[in-house]
Amino acid sequence: MKNKITFILLMFISSLTLVFGQNNTALFEEANKAYNEGNYPEAITKYQSILETGNHSAAIYYNLGNAYYKSSEIGPSIYYFEKALQLAPNDTDIQNNLAFAKNMTIDAIEPLPKTQLSKFVNNITDVFTYNQWAWIAVFFAFLCVISFLLYQFAYQSLKKRIYFLISGIAFLFIIGTVAIAYHEYGEAQQDRxxxxxxxxxxxxxxxxxxxxxxxxxxxxxxxxxxxxxxxxxxxxxxxxxxxxxxxxxxxxx
Known part of the structure; x- marks a missing residue:
């Protein structure tokens, strides 16, 4: 069964000079022209030439994925869609085209089933990257210190209780977010x-x-x-x- 798919080139012409430089902008436009004319090998060569200069972007990887898909080279197509997704993880065009390319693979491999607890934990830890979790931990550390200082200098017993409670809760969040950041960092290091x-x-x-x-x-x-x-x-x-x-x-x- 063949899937209907529309491949759209990501062309940010107005900003290409700033991102790629004049020579690479011309190459990018030439590659897009070759792609639109159905000359996919030439388009691939020109996109690869841009990458060889050290310039990388989701647009180039995405267009390479499209060109390889049109050339019926599924492995490279998926590879470059995945590369594009690393740089633009929320791009729906990349996600959709990657899904279509994966449908062309032969191997049907089912992931290991996860427990409800494991799914729940992953849903929480995957919300942010380990860097973002680390910054959240810093925020709670700051909140904890400020609340504790306010507790020390407050005169009313009600305020002292409130500041002490906030300080204690913030301390618990520090422990939790640091643990999550450490876990996510370990996962990222092992992800190859x-x-x-x-x-x-x-x-x-x-x-x-x-x-x-x-x-x-x-x-x-x-x-x-x-x-x-x-x-x-x-x-x-x-x-x-x-x-x-x-x-x-x-x-x-």
Missing amino acids: PAIVFAAETIVKSEPNLRSQEVFTLHEGTKVQVLDTVSNWKKIRLIDGKTGWIISEDINEL
């Missing part, structure tokens, strides 16, 4: 997503060709990289399966 680029690749039980075949993966599947040994990567799927794959068969995000 990658996309399978090989049309088909065999995942081994050990990092050598003589080891047992565990399972097979196909182009476009997203994995987590756990370890590296020589030219092998240890990966984990969202269903919990692990194994070793040749490094050149995947591209890390």
Whole structure:
């Protein structure tokens, strides 16, 4: 079943000179022209030329994802949509096109089921990044100190109770937000997503060709990289399966 999808180029022409520079602006416009004319290989080459100059943006990655999708190269298409989503996580166009590209993959992998408690905790911790949680902890620390000072200098017993209560609650929030920030930081450090680029690749039980075949993966599947040994990567799927794959068969995000 084929999905209907409309690919729209992200063209911020008015601000390109400031972001890319004059040469890259011209390249971007030429790449967009090649894309609109159906010359996807040329568009890909020109978009990649911009990236090689060290200029990165969600627009370039998004357009690259579109061009690769139109060229029926699902692995690179998903890879660049994911790259675009890292820079613009709330962009609905990127999210939608990524979803359509994922529908073209062969591997149907179901994630491990989560308990209600785990879902509840994730819903809370994922609201902010670890940096944002750290700043929230700083805010509560400031509130705690100010409330405690007001408690010390207040003369009325009611005010002293209120300031003491606020100080105590703020202290509890400090502990909670610092714990969440630390947890989210650890998760971010361990997060090493990658996309399978090989049309088909065999995942081994050990990092050598003589080891047992565990399972097979196909182009476009997203994995987590756990370890590296020589030219092998240890990966984990969202269903919990692990194994070793040749490094050149995947591209890390």
